[in-house]
Amino acid sequence: MTAVEQPCYTLINLPTDSEPYNEMQLKQDLEKGEIKQKVEALKKIIHMILAGERLPPGFLMLIIRYVLPLQDHLAKKLLLIFWEIVPKTTQDGKLLQEMILVCDAYRKDLQHPNEFLRGSTLRFLCKLKEPELLEPLMPSIRSCLEHRHSYVRRNAVLAIFTIYRNFEFLIPDAPELISTYLEGEHDMSCKRNAFLMLLHADQDRALSYLANCLDQVNTFGDILQLVIVELIYKVCHSNPAERSRFIRCIYNLLNSSSPAVRYEAAGTLVTLSNAPTAIKAAASCYIELIIKESDNNVKLIVLDRLIALKEHPSHERVLQDLVMDILRVLSSPDLEVRKKNVKFSFGFEHEDTGKYRQLLVRTLHTCSIKFPDIAATVIPVLVEFLSDTNELAATDVLVFVREAIQKFDNLQPLIIEKLLECFRDIKSVKVHRAALWILGEYATEVNDIESVLKEINSALGEGPLLEAEQRKDKEVKRPPLRQYLMDGDFFIGAALASTLTKLALRYAKLNEHLKANRFDAEIMLIMAGIIHLGKSGLPTKPITNDDKDHILFCLRVISDRSPTIIEVFVQLCRNALNDMLIAKEIEEASTQKAKEKAGNLIQTDDPINFMQLESDRSGELGENVFEMSLNQAVIGGRGQGQDSNTGVNKLNKVTQLTGFSDPVYAEAYVHVNQYDIVLDVLIVNQTNDTLQNCTLELATLGDLKLVEKPQPVVLAPRDFCNIKANVKVASTENGIIFGNIVYDVTGAASDRNVVVLNDIHIDIMDYIVPASCNDSEFMRMWAEFEWENKVTVNTPITDLAEYLKHLIKSTNMKCLTPEKALSGQCGFMAANMYAKSIFGEDALANLSIEKPFNKPDAPVAGHIRIRAKSQGMALSLGDKINMTQKGLHNSKVTAG
Template sequence: MDVLRILATPDLEVRKKTLNLALELVTMRSVNEMVEVLKKEVGKTHNTVEHEDTGKYRQLLVRTLHTISIKFPEVAANVIPILMDFLSDNNELAATDVLVFVREAIQRFEGLRPQIIERLLSALPTICSVTVHCHTLWILGEYASTTGEILGVVSSVRGSLGDLPIVEDEMRKAAGEAGEEEGGTEKAAQQHQQQQQKVTADGTYATQSAFSATTSKSKADDRPPLRKYLLEGNFYLGAVIANTLVKLAFRYNSLESNSSKQNAFGAEVMLVISSIVHLGKSGLPQKSMTEDDYDRMMLCLQVVSERTPGLASVFTEQCRSALSHMLLAKTEEEEAQRRDRKSSKVIEHVDDHIAFSHLTKGSDPSSADDMFDLSMSMAVSGGKKEGVDLSTSKLSKVMQLTGFSDPVYAEAYVHINQYDIVLDVLIVNQTSDILQNCTLELATYGDLKLVEKPQPVVLAPHDFCNIKANVKVASTENGFIFGNIVYDVKGSTSDRNVVILNDIHVDIMDYIVPATCTDLEFRQMWTEFEWENKVTVNTQMTELKSYLDYLCKSTNMKCLTPEKAFSGTGDYMAANLYAHSIFGEDALANLSIEKPLDNPEAPVTGHIRIRAKSQGMAISLGDRVNKVQKATIKSVGA
C-alpha cells in the first residue's frame, strides 16, 4: 500500500502509472485497504478546485475501481455506492465510465441488481447530461425485472417529461406567459422607477438591482430535464426512451396476467412515445427530429400495438445476449493481452549486474570469470534476430544523393533514433582535382530542424570522407531534407561549383506505434479532433479482411474492432483503427469498405476517414495510405 502514497503528486501521468502498478500488485488481503484509499482520493477530487486534470484523475479513479470490482467481486457491493455519486457529476466522462462499470456489474453480479436499480432510480433526477441519461435509461430498461421496478422506471420517465401531451402543455405555457407580459407592462414600469438611484448606508448611490433585486430564472430552466433535452433537439434521447418503454412493456406483460392492466400500461407507453413524436414534428424544438429517430419511435409504437412473441424475444432476450457476447469478447481480448505481456521475452533483468571491463582490476581473481560471463551473455543473447540481416537492414537505409557521373558522388545512411535523425553522408571526389571548401549545405521542410551546419572539408583527387549531420524532429509530419554540395577547384578561377542533392523524405511510420483505447475514448477523441482526411480506397485486393490486415500492417495502426465482429461472411465491413506517436499525438481511422453484390471477384471499394488533432498528422497518414494502396496495384499488375 506504500505505492499508493505516490497519488499525492499532482502529475496526472505519475498517478496513472501508480494506479496501474497498484492493480498488478493488489491481492485479496489488501484489496479492502486499497478500496478505502481510493475512497479518500475520490473525496479529495470533490473538495478541490475543478480543472482539466481533476476531471481526468476522477476518470482514472473510476476505471481503477471498475477493474478492482471485476477482479475481486467480493468488494463490488462496497464500490457501487461510491461510483453512483459520480452520476450527478458535471464531468460527463467520469459519469459515462461509471455507467460502463454499472452495465458490466449488473450483467455479471445478479445479486446486486436490485441495489443497482434502486440507486439508478434515485440518481435519475440529479443527472445533468443527456448522454448519461441515455445510458441510464438503457440500463433501467434492460434490467428492471420486477413489477415494482418497472412501474418505478415509468414513473420516473413521466416525471422527467412533465405533463403530457408535451406540445399542448408548451402551448398553454406560452399563452400564459404572453398574457403575463401584456398585463405586467405597467408593473414593470413601476419597478423601473423604484430601481432608480438609492442612497446606501455609507452615503453612496446604488441601484436596487445591484443589491436586492433578484433575477428571475427563465421558464426554460424550470422544465423537467428530459423535456428540456427534447426541446433542445436531442431526439436520439426520444428514441432511447421509446426503446426502454417497449422493453418494459413486454416484461410487464410477462409478469402481469390481468389483460386490462396490460392494456393500460401499453396505452401509457404509447402516449409517451406519440407525445415525443408529435413534439418532433411540431416545430417547437430548436432542432428538427431526424428521420432515423422518427423511424425508430414509429417502429416502437407499432411493436407495442402488435405485441408479437417474435418481437418480444428481440427486445427482451437478444439484446441482452448481444451484450453478454460483447463482454465475453472484451474479457477474452484482455486475457490475450495479459498473456502476451507475460510471455514477452526479457532481454535483461532488472537486477542483472553490469560489468565494466575498464574498472575491473587485473589482480581481481573474479575478473576473468566476470569477463567470461559477460562474453557468454553477449554471445547468447546479443545475437541477430531471426530473419533479420544487420548489413541488409543498414544497406536498405542508404540513399543515393547524386548520380554516378557527377564530379562529386554522395550517398547518405539515414539513422532514425526517435527524436533525432542522423545523416552519415559519404562524399567521394571523382575528379583528378583537389576540391577545396567542399561544403554540405542542407535545409529542411516540415517540422524538422538542422542542429548545426557541417564543416567544410578538403578532398584530394579520388579521395572520400564522411560528414555527419543531426536533424531534430518535433512532430509526426511528413517532411524532407534537401540541399547541395558546394566546392572550389584548386587553381581554378571560375565560380564555385554546385551539385544538387536528391531529397531525403522522412517517413512518419518511424514515429507511429500501434496503441489501444476504449470505445468511449475513441468516440470522445473522434468528436474532439477537428482535422479529417478522407481517403478513397483504391486497390486490386478482393478480400475485405485481407485489405484490413494489410492496412494495419502498412500504417502501424491497431484494429480496435474485436476479431469476432469479422467472423462469418458479408459484403461490407466497418472497423476502427488507432495509433499513437512518440510525440504524444493520436491518430484515429474509420474504415468502411464493401464488395459489389453482382461481382464477388471485384476489388474492394469504400473510403477511410482519418482524424487527428493536427493537420500535418492527418495529411501525412493519408499520404501513407495512398502510397501503400499504389503498391498493391503495382504488385497485382506485375
C-alpha cells in the first residue's frame, strides 16, 4: 500500500437495464418512499451520473433532505459514492451552496458512535479536492486521532496526510501532530500509517522517532518494519554518513519473524555495505528464505538475488563458504528451482534463460508502446539488459529503445542519458553498432553531442590508434571499440564514422565557426586513425575495401558539406525509420484483424451441439447424435451425386480403404485435432453371412502411435457399423496409417479372412501454421538449425510473385520479406518464410528464383532451401513442396 491509501468502498450492485429512468418516480421515491425505495432511487441516480447523464434539477436538494439524514448503513455507503462523483461546483468554479449542508452532515458522521461510519467517512475525505468543504471538518478529523478503535485512527492519519499533501494551509502542523500521535500509539497498523506519513512529509521527524526506538524495532509488526527498512535505505543513500547509525538496525531485522522484512533487510544491507560480514549475513538470510519458503516463485526470486551477489568480483569469495548451504536448495521438488540453483553453484546457464529474458524484454516493449505513460519507468530497467551477455535480449532492448525514442520526443533526453551510462559495459559488437546509430541520430543538443563524443573517445582509448597500438603489448586489455577493431571487425568502424558524421553536421549548426572546426578536426582524426590501423597489419584481419570506402566517404561529407548529402545524413535516415515503424504497425494491425476475423469464422458444416441429443454410453458422454446422423446423411448422399456445400470439408477427408467388390467395404473419415487423429471408420458387410470377430487392425509408420486397439464387432448380413480409433501425433512429419480387417464367417471351417486396407497418408499441413519473427531471430535460427533440404523449383508458373503466393498457400508459411521489397519488375526474387508446428518446431525457408527477361513464357526457375531443427520437419516440408509442384504439372497436362 502506498502512502495514501485509496478509499475502497463496498461494490454496490447498480441497475443494468437499458430503459430510461422515470424522473417523476425517482422524485416520489425520494420524498415519500420507504428506506428501501430511497436507497434504490439513489442507486439509479448514481448510475445516471456514471453513465454521463445530467442530474435532474432539484435532485441534489432532495437527496440532502430525504437521504442524507438516513442512518441506514447501505444508504451511508451509497452516499459516499454519490458525493465522490457528483459535481460540487458551478460552471464558474464556485462551490454549490448545497454542499454546506453536506459538509455539516459529514461533520456529524465524523462524530458518529459507529466506528465503521467514522472510518468510511475518513476514507471518503481522502478523495475530496475542495478545501472549502474540508476546512470545517478539520477539528472533527483531528479528534478522530483519539478514537478508541484503531480502524478510525489509522484512517484519520491517512486523511490528515492527504489533506496536508494537497492543502497544507488547512493543517500546517500535521507533521508535528502526527509525530506526537505516533509516540503515544500502540496499534501497529496505526503506527505504520503515521510513520509512513512522516517518511514522506517530514523525514527528520521520522528519523528522530526511529532513533529513539532503535532497540525496540524487533518488537514492531512487520508492516511497520518494512517502512523502517525503506526509510533507512533512502536516508543512507542520500547521506552515507548515516550508515553507521542505522546499519545495526538492519542487521537486527535480518532476524525478523516476517520473511518479507528479512528479504528487504538483506537487500538493503548489501547496498549499504560491501564488508564480507555484511555480504555473508545477507547471503545466509537469502539461503534460509529459499529453504524455508514453500512458494517456488519466492525461491526463484531470492535465487536471482544470490546470483546477482555472485556476479560482483569481491563477493564471490565470501559466497564460496556458503556453497554447501546453497546446495541444500536442491532438495526442492521444483525443477526450475533446482536448475537455477545448479546454475548459481556451478556457474553455467540454462539454455532457455536467454530466451526467457528475451521474452521479458519483448513483453515490456509491447506494454510500453501500448501504454506510453509507463515507458519512462521501464526504459531505465531495460537499458540494463544492454550489458547482458545474451545478445538476443540486448538486441531486442535496442529495438525497443529505437522505437521509443522515435515515437516519444519527451523521452529522448532520458534515453540518451541511459545509453551513455551503459555504453562502455556493452559486450556485443552488434549491440554497440545499434547503440551508435541511435546516439548519432538523436543526440541533437550541444551537451548531448559532446557527451557522445566523450564516450566514444573513452571506448576507443587513447589515440592516434596506430601509434598507441604499436607501443602496447598485444596481451593488454583494450577498450571495447578498439578491441573490435583489433579483432578485424572494421564494420563497427564504418558505423562509427556515420555516427561521427551526423554529430559533426549537427554540431556545426549549433556553434560558432571556430568551435565547429575544432570538433570536425577531432572526429576526422578518429576516422583517419581507423583507416591507418586497418591497413597497418596489426589487427587480426585488415580493413575491407567497403568499410574503407565508407569511412573515406564520411570524411569527404564533412569536408565538402554538400546540401544533398547533408539531408541524407541528418533527415532521411530518421524518415526511413519512421516509415519502417509505420509499416510495422500496419502489418501488426492487419494480422490482428485477420486473427479476430478467423476466430469468429463459422464453417457451414460445423455441427450444432444439442445437449438433449447427447447419447450416454455406459455412463460416459458419447458423440452428438445429431452430428452422427448428419455424417451418415452426407456419406449416404455421395453416391447420389449431391453437390451441396454442406459436408464438403468432411468429404475431402474421407479415404476409401477397400474396393467396392471386397466382401467388407471400409472407408475412414480422418479428423485431425491438435495432438491426435481420430479415425471414424465405416465398415459395411457386403455378404449374406454373419461376420464374427470383425476386427480393425491398424499400424503406424512415422512418429504416430495408436492409443488403443479397436474392439471386435459382430456384423449381421448387409449390416454396417462405425469404429473409432485414436492416433497420437508427437512431431511434424509425414506419417502413414495402414492395416487390415480380419473376420470369421459363421459356420465356415476355413481360417480367418483378411481384407487389406489402403494406406492413409497424414498431411503435414494439418500441423503447420504461419509464424512471425524478426530478421535477427531468423538469422540466428538459420545458423543454428542443422537439417537442410534443398528443393529445386519445377513449375509451369511463369510469374515470380504468383509462384511465391502459390508456395505460401501450399506450405502454410508466412513471408517475412516486406511487400515493398518484393514489388517491382525484375528478373529475380529472394524471400524468407517462416512457420511453426503445433509442437513448437520451427521451419525456415529461403526462396531464390529467377526468370529471363527475354523469355516471357519461360517458367520460374531456382531453389528453395528449407532449414529445421529436426530431420523429419525438413524432409516432410520438402516432400510437400515437390508434391504440389507435381500436382501443378499434372493439372496443366490435363488442361492441355
